[in-house]
Amino acid sequence: DGGITQSPKYLFRKEGQNVTLSCEQNLNHDAMYWYRQDPGQGLRLIYYSQIVNDFQKGDIAEGYSVSREKKESFPLTVTSAQKNPTAFYLCASSIDLRLRDTQYFGPGTRLTVL
């Protein structure tokens, strides 16, 4: 089955720790994205990548980092510099946003800082 997988589904972190969220896709999509969603709010873009070894900051990149070493994988690291990291994190992919293609989402990771 083609799709996007995210792991883990739930993640608990102590304050001051970095944590990495996994996102893998086997759809052969070029573009991948990371969003954050807080309760009762829409999705806010953290980082996106159009091709391997290239990525751009979204609207709320501070305190986050990413890498895109493989087309299939786009891991997100939530660093200790992120002041309020508790949220629902969603990864998405699309063929090519410039072609106005839609995005498809993974099931998300719920991060809670203790």
Next chain:
Amino acid sequence: RKEVEQDPGPFNVPEGATVAFNCTYSNSASQSFFWYRQDCRKEPKLLMSVYSSGNEDGRFTAQLNRASQYISLLIRDSKLSDSATYLCVVIPQGAQKLVFGQGTRLTINP
């Protein structure tokens, strides 16, 4: 003004009713528009694209009004399973990212 604005609701309607909600966007040069559906604690899923000529998919109809810069979603003969949050999504011209509205929460009551 937000790039994409939706009435957050909640909209509570009885089963079988027709319900409609709008979404306004600020960038007049926006090119692409979508409606996504998000169930509680789940990921958003594409419901339908919105074309200039409007489009219909079963009980769902989406319309685009470029002059007034809004898109709409109409749900006819609503089902209990239609209860969800509906997200309006816009791709501004030249942008390489989607812009999401905050979502409209809909509850269909038996």
